[in-house]
Amino acid sequence: MNIALIAHDVKKEELVNLVIAYEKIFSQHSLFATGSTGQKIAEEAKLHVYKLKAGPLGGDQQIGALVAQNEIDAVIFLRDPLVALAHEPDVTALLRLCDVQCVPVATNIATAELLVKSLERHDLAWRNIVHRYRLERRSGTEG
Numbered sequence: 425m426n427i428a429l430i431a432h433d434v435k436k437e438e439l440v441n442l443v444i445a446y447e448k449i450f451s452q453h454s455l456f457a458t459g460s461t462g463q464k465i466a467e468e469a470k471l472h473v474y475k476l477k478a479g480p481l482g483g484d485q486q487i488g489a490l491v492a493q494n495e496i497d498a499v500i501f502l503r504d505p506l507v508a509l510a511h512e513p514d515v516t517a518l519l520r521l522c523d524v525q526c527v528p529v530a531t532n533i534a535t536a537e538l539l540v541k542s543l544e545r546h547d548l549a550w551r552n553i554v555h556r557y558r559l560e561r562r563s564g565t566e567g
């Protein structure tokens with residue numbers, strides 16, 4: 425599965441701790457992250473992360489583009505709920521696209537932990553079936 429990890433500054437430590445605590449599970453998936461979040465996870469959790477741009481410089485939108493292509497299977501986005509950010513529209517757009525594509529998204533640590541445990545139980549395997557079905561339909565219409 426392709427998992428997107430994003431955290432605002434006050435939540436970065438929390439996200440890194442989650443990744444370290446569930447390193448065994450996260451190491452079985454491909455991780456994508458906005459710039460500074462990805463940097464911190466790579467350094468502290470020692471896992472490979474595909475790093476996109478920093479959130480305020482378009483990283484949220486890049487993750488959103490992957491979600492729109494249905495290339496992300498789950499998003500953990502620990503937001504700072506107490507401040508308004510200059511790139512708030514990007515955050516809202518990303519969450520909207522998750523709803524459009526029915527991508528599971530966790531915005532706090534409690535839900536994030538449930539999502540990680542569901543990865544372990546392969547609860548998201550249905551997404552592979554959907555991917556395969558779409559690919560087959562696409563190749564069927566091309567041929």
Ligand SMILES: O=C(CO)COP(=O)(O)O
Nearest residue numbers: 458459460461478479480
């Ligand atoms: O701002 C962010 C998400 O909106 C996070 O971006 P960084 O991971 O680059 O700090």
